[in-house]
Amino acid sequence: MLKIENLHATVDGKEILKGLELEVPAGEVHAVMGPNGSGKSTLAYVLAGRPGYAVTAGRISFQGQDLLALSPEERARAGVFLGFQYPVEIPGVNNVYLLKAAINAARKQRGEPEVDAFEFLTLVREKMRLMRMDESMLSRGVNEGFSGGEKKRNEILQMLVLEPRLAVLDETDSGLDIDALKIVAHGVNTLRAPERSLVLVTHYQRLLEHIVPDRVHVLVNGCIVRSGDRTLALELERRGYDWLISEAA
Amino acid sequence: MSPAMTEQIRKEYGAVHAALPASVIEPARRDEAIERLCAQGLPTTREENWRYTNLRVLEHARFAPLETQGQAVPPLPEAPPGFVRYVFVDGLLRSGAAASHPGLTVRSLRTPGPSSSATWCPCPDFPEARLALLNEAFATDALLIEAHANAAPAGIELVFAATAGAQAGASYPRVRVVLEAGAELTVLERHMGAPEAASLVNSTVRADVGENARLTHYRLQQCAPRTAWFDTLTAQLAAQARYHLLTVGTGALTARSTVHVRLAGAGAELALSAAALADHQQSHDMYALSEHVAPNTRTTETFRGIASGRARVAFNGKIAVRERAGGSDSRQSLRGLLDGPQAEIDLRPQLEIYTDEVRCSHGATAGKLDQNMLFYLLSRGIAPQTAQHLLKWAFLEDVVARIERTELRRQIERDLASQMSAAATLKELL
Secondary structure: OEEEEEEEEEEOOEEEEEEEEEEEOOOOEEEEEOOOOOOHHHHHHHHHOOOOEEEEEEEEEEOOEEHHHOOHHHHHHHOEEEEOOOOOOEEEEEHHHHHHHHHHHHHHHOOOOOOOHHHHHHHHHHHHHHOOOOHHHHHOEEOOOOOHHHHHHHHHHHHHHHOOOEEEEEOOOOOOOHHHHHHHHHHHHHOOOOOOEEEEEEOOOHHHHHOOOOEEEEEEOOEEEEEEOHHHHHHHHHHOOHHHHHHHO | OOHHHHHHHHHHHHHHHHHOOOOOOOHHHHHHHHHHHHHHOOOOOOOHHHOOOOOHHHHHOOOOEOOOOOOOOOOOOOOOOOOEEEEEEOOEEEEEOOOOEOOEEEEEOOOOOOOOHHHOOOOOOOHHHHHHHHHHHHOOOOEEEEEOOOOOOEEEEEEEEEOOOOOOOEEOOEEEEEEOOOOEEEEEEEEEEOOOOOOEEEEEEEEEEOOOOEEEEEEEEOOOOOOEEEEEEEEEEOOOOEEEEEEEEOOOOEEEEEEEEEEOOOOOEEEEEEEEEEOOOOEEEEEEEEEEOOOOOEEEEEEEEEEEOOOEEEEEEEEEEOOOOOOOEEEEEEEEEEEOOOOEEEEEEEEEEOOOOOEEEEEEEEEOOOHHHHHHHHOOOOOHHHHHHHHHHHHHHHHHOOOOOHHHHHHHHHHHHHHOOOOOOOHHHO
16 A cells, blocks of 8 residues: 655755655554654655655655655545644635535546535535534534644544545544544544555554554654554553664664 | 826816716815815825825826716626615716615715705815815715614615726716614625726715614725726714624725724724735725724724735724723734735734723734645645635635625625636635
8 A cells, every 4th residue: 555665855954754664555554653853744744745845765655656746635636644733724614615625626536526415415424423523513614713622533524534545644642632532543443444554643552542553663763663563552652762762873 | 296286187177167066066165175185185105004005097097077978887796685776887876776765865966856964074184085085076976875763774785887998087986874873774885897998986985873873884896907996985983883894805906995984982883894806916905094082982803915916905904092982992903915926915003092991902914825724725635726716715704704695795705706716616615
């Protein structure tokens, strides 16, 4: 599904990713963990194609195609979804419009007709129930006046509606209380499927209690320094990152 | 103003004044207006409150009024439901329901009628209102709208169409709106024109909102691309009066609006919302003075302007709180969006406070499209052009969403989208 080779990326001229290697097969959930400043969010943004995140070397292949050759919107339509750490508020553009426009953009790419209005609303309502979101939120501006937890739930709602091939969730657990975390995790788990891959970028092991990963990778100073199964996350929880940082140095 | 222009205005006035209708404005008042204007001079860009206005268009203008009857009226947009329409062509009333509505009197002063205390109104006397003197001297028609005490809510639409070029003369739309105590009225004022005409329009509107009365005033400046549009609006609010003024400007080559609202009665409220969308070489300039004279008065001012191409959008909003206006509350939110390296936005929030115990807040920002918002939309598969249109749309919605009449709001939204060449990309929203 996703194969990253020797990825180097800079932000404002500073190298953040320094030869990162990562492979996520279809159907698997991988967690990328690491201390602050290790490059986790940069990796997420590079995958989504954010301007200002320059790839200076390496390649990323997504479903066999060169991801780096695609613009951000082309990546989204091809099935890459980024769940933002800090979802943006866009007053004046309502949630339902965004959802519909996003669905139709992907359908158009696949040569499919626009989504039927009734079918669309049925789908959105069903997913909203799953995320325990109030329907009134649909007519509100995107994330406008949402609490931190509501914003994160809204990210997952968008993901559930768009059904991406690859979802990269950037610290989706940050700022969530335990109840919200469970709702978000439940939403993510419903999307687990053999044809879909998930990359969870997170600081803490807590999220991984609810979304059990197939693999855990530790990112330190722009490189994956260790990979393992879910027990690696437990070890990190116990020992912190320092031992890996000194090993990497 | 150069002596040559003074001379020209005097000469033109001398040539036409005998033919100007006395029922619209008495000859003595016209003479006085010309004298005052010549003594004060036309504004120049050297003056602080005119520095962003394109005044060059006046240099080659003919100031005498057009006396045209029979010009082709450009296609008019559909009248929104609930409004009775009055159409003016080059300043003269062309059509409109003659009959009065219950509780409402609407009449053109060009046809002599019963005298009314409301017909007389002093020309505003402040430096920014000098162009109103020109209107007072030359106006060929005036519409008087009176909503009588406790009249039921009503809607009046005024369409001002300019069809002739400025070399033939100017048009002087003139409106007086009077709401007696407890009346409720919505006025929709639309300025437009024949597509090819490089017209000069100089309008004045005076509104008096009585105690507990409520005036909702929508103003759409949709003039033809080569038009020069000048406008002076003055309003006086009595105790507990509410005035909701909402303007959307998209047209004209150069547009300047001067607004002065006096909150004269305790508890009066002004909600001023303005949106401007300018492209190419357009220049849109608005000067708004909200003057709190009485206690517990309130102003909420919102401006959103987008400048693209080589356009300039300026908003100069001044809120003055006088000595007796304790307990007043004013909020100002001015935002400009620069869409292109050669576009210009000039925002100027001003507060002048002469008393204690008032609340005033203001904020002004000008910048480019928010790159975080843009990327968020792209990351959801939205095409870059659609995303940009969407964000500009959302920016203006801060103002447009305040239009309470749904049909009218939709019409304006469609106009804005087509002005942004975004009618196709935003069709889902229209």
